[in-house]
Amino acid sequence: MWGDMKPMLKSQEEIPDYFPPSPRKDWSIGLVKLVTILVIFMAGLVIGLAISAHFGRYYNSQTDLFFPSTMYTSTCGEKDCMDFKSFVKPSNLMHSMTDQQLNWRASLVPKMEEFPFNRVPKVAFLFMTRGPLPFAPLWDRFFKGHNGLFSVYVHTLPDYKLNVSKDSAFYGRQIPSEEVSWGSVSLVDAEKRLLANALLDFSNERFVLLSESCIPVFNFPTVYEYLINSVQSYVESYFIPTPQCEGRYNRRMAPHITLNQWRKGSEWFELNRELAINVLADFKYYSLFRKHCRPSCYPDEHYIPTFLHKFYGELNSNRTVTWVDWSRGGPHPARYGAINVTEKFILSIRNNGTGCMYNGRPTTVCYLFARKFAPSALEPLMNMTSTVLEF
Numbered sequence: 001m002w003g004d005m006k007p008m009l010k011s012q013e014e015i016p017d018y019f020p021p022s023p024r025k026d027w028s029i030g031l032v033k034l035v036t037i038l039v040i041f042m043a044g045l046v047i048g049l050a051i052s053a054h055f056g057r058y059y060n061s062q063t064d065l066f067f068p069s070t071m072y073t074s075t076c077g078e079k080d081c082m083d084f085k086s087f088v089k090p091s092n093l094m095h096s097m098t099d100q101q102l103n104w105r106a107s108l109v110p111k112m113e114e115f116p117f118n119r120v121p122k123v124a125f126l127f128m129t130r131g132p133l134p135f136a137p138l139w140d141r142f143f144k145g146h147n148g149l150f151s152v153y154v155h156t157l158p159d160y161k162l163n164v165s166k167d168s169a170f171y172g173r174q175i176p177s178e179e180v181s182w183g184s185v186s187l188v189d190a191e192k193r194l195l196a197n198a199l200l201d202f203s204n205e206r207f208v209l210l211s212e213s214c215i216p217v218f219n220f221p222t223v224y225e226y227l228i229n230s231v232q233s234y235v236e237s238y239f240i241p242t243p244q245c246e247g248r249y250n251r252r253m254a255p256h257i258t259l260n261q262w263r264k265g266s267e268w269f270e271l272n273r274e275l276a277i278n279v280l281a282d283f284k285y286y287s288l289f290r291k292h293c294r295p296s297c298y299p300d301e302h303y304i305p306t307f308l309h310k311f312y313g314e315l316n317s318n319r320t321v322t323w324v325d326w327s328r329g330g331p332h333p334a335r336y337g338a339i340n341v342t343e344k345f346i347l348s349i350r351n352n353g354t355g356c357m358y359n360g361r362p363t364t365v366c367y368l369f370a371r372k373f374a375p376s377a378l379e380p381l382m383n384m385t386s387t388v389l390e391f
Contacts, residue, residue: 088117088202093153093175099193106196107281121205121228124151124198127170128190129212130180131160134375136170138215138382142391143169146220153198155180155190185290187267187300192286195276206230208270213335213372214322215381217349219391223368226321231359233272236265236320237305237313248302250292257288257306265305268322268371275312279304319356323349323367337374341381343388 097105127133133154143150152173154162157180164170175197180186191209198204206227216223239245245264271279285307293299308316325334336345349370356366373381385391 084117090200093173093197095176097176099178099189099196102196103192103280106199107277109277110202115202119203120148122149122151122201122203123206123208123224123227124153124201124204126191126194126198126207126209127152127154127212128180128187128194128209129154130157131212133162133164133170133212134378135212135215135373135381136162136164136168138378138385139170140168141382141385142216142220142389144391146224149224150220151198151201151204153194155194183296183298183300185294185299188286188289188303191267191269191300191304192280195271195280199273199276199280205273206270207273207276208321208369209268210322210369211268211371213374214268214369215371215373215377216368216389216391217323217346217370218365218368219389226358226365226368227270229359230272232315232317233275233308234270234319234321235304235308235316236269237263237309237316237318238265239263248293248297250297252292253288257285257310261306261310262302263305263309264301266320266322266324267300268320268324268369269304270321272315275308275315278312279307282307285310317357319366321366321368323352323370324372333372335372335374336377338376338380341373341377343384346384346388 095102125139133139143152150169152169154170154174155177156162156174158177162170162174175193177193178186178189180190194209195207198207208227218226239262246259246262248264249259249262251259286303289297289299289303293302325336328334349367351364352367354366355362355364357363358365381389
């Protein structure tokens, strides 16, 4: 029987596996599948986030362009922020600009005719002095009650500090200054420096240069109306065939400045804003004076008179509004002290018989200021402010 049964038996390979698989092998396969799924999921998530961020940035940038959702506030410090008020009217005159930077900044001209603020034209009083201003009390009384109609700028020796009270019109009005030598081009540099600092205030319309020995001979309303309403500026400009005028011309200035264009005049000018900017912006002709008008040429008496005559003659009256007495001769004008200053003397300056033109009409009011006065003249001048001076 066992012999008959042998053919019915299968080989070892044909015997089916009826036993369950190994637990360790099944766990390994499951772990591999799980890791694969996680990798695929993370890759999809990263790709999805990248695409979403790209379209989100594009959409948000386009939306915020027209419908901004975020309001930005300034976090800059007080000195770092550009405030419009301080731009059109600097409250602090101290700065670190070089003359070149200052001249560039001050010569900028807006193209828009209307001002985006309530502009009241002002007269800028530019004082050039080496040290103290002995007539500051007189000028303070002159300015009193007229705030908003004038500005004051003072050029002194670099390290000098004006000793005035806080309620004085001169308090805090010193500009960054440089050393000045009489008769040199450094005087022109100082004049330009005063003009440049004053031009930073867009309300300044007229600019009058004064010294520490100058005084007003009319009250403020008269001076203000005279200058603000004038169609011309007041720079003395003339030519005479003398060593003090023609003799100072240097032929090396030709062909840019010829002898026929050469002019002389008082240093103490008065300019409107347009001419002040043009003088400040000039470098070509200033450079000629700096190079060739020395050592006894006195650029301060020739540069502006010649420059205005050459280019802007019709805008200039060819006269000064600052009276001075040269009758005694010599290189310096007469100087007046306490003994000379009387009401009659002041009236004689006002009505000295000189005739002049104002806005195309003859007038006897030709001088608004006078020089040269000694410090001792302060007391008698203060005593007549309520009478003849009327301030």
